[in-house]
Amino acid sequence: MTEPAPRLEPPPPSGSGAPAGRRERKKARTRQALADAALRLFLERGYEQVGVKEIADAADVSVTTLFKHFAGKEALVFDQDDDIEAALVAAVRDRAPGQSVLQALRAYVLRTEKDVTHPEIAAFIRLVSETPALRDYAQRMWMRHESALARAIAEEVGAPEGDATCAALAHFALASRTLTDRHPAPRRATEEIFDLLERGWEAVRPGS
Template identity: 55%
Template sequence: MPDSPTVGRRERKKAATRQAIADAALELFLEHGFERVSVRDIAEKADVSTTTLFAHFPSKEALVFDREEEVEAELTAAVRERPEGQSVVEALRVHALKAWVSITSDPRLHQHNALVDQTPALREYAERMWMRHAGALGAVIAEELGRERDDLACSALARFVLEIPILANGRHDPRAVVETVFDLLIHGWGSQQDSEVDRT
């Protein structure tokens, strides 16, 4: 059995190769358009074989969403591994503030989103990915609350939470977006109406 340093080096090398492929793909897609770039073009730019490329990414579309599995794992871990006494919604709020605010502030996100919006195949892939994330998160929330896997309230909460990065995109204060949405989830629309009354 290999020792842990060897395993660590192997995993780091694998992660570096995966990142190099994803970076090369995005650069080519942004420069030439998704449809005009071939998998062979990406492999050549990343200096890997097409076999290696497909060992890391199952499809051309997946190259654009290289953190897909990581994002879902982080979401479910935020719920499963939350501190004792912390509610599911609060755990998701903490995760959103930590993981999503910095991402929505990244200027490269605008280019990425524009590429997806302009490419039908990527829009379809993104919608399927969003649904998978929503299903996985809803199931974990239901499990943690002792409810049926397809519990409607848990599924709705998962979908609301996953809309936050979309709502925050392009806004000048993404942190305020996260706080506003979670305030709405925790306190309901009545709290928003009360705020309007307070301002009049």
């Protein structure tokens, strides 16, 4: 877990001439401070027992500022959605020579498996798994990358956009996370699921 961000100065007024880079750094620090405060409070007291005003107060910002950075309370826990989609697509498009699309996806999912032996990560996983609102939100946010991943797969294998096999591969590769998160041995489960996907993909993939 990252250290809390330092107390922020008020944002510069419009037309103040503050460099854009400085403004963006302030926004990033505010966002990080809010995410850190939310996670700390959720872990200490439970998700349902913490309100957005308490989070804003802990980060020394207003509730209005909080909602400028995060769409809702659940979003405070998951702060890298755009980065995840870009990384998924890059895993397919920038894969090593000779590596198949499915091998690249397997490697990406395995790289992003959480180390459940780390106390802080284990506490975070428990928080999400034991909080229905967070569990459902995490699943929705993860699966929303399905269309972008399906398009990237179709481009890489030379299939038309909307190809059903590419859409299915994207769906099941992402859905594997739902199964492995509940498994006592997540990495082994991931390997087994991708073994199954690989056999099926080789049989039906475009051009096979």
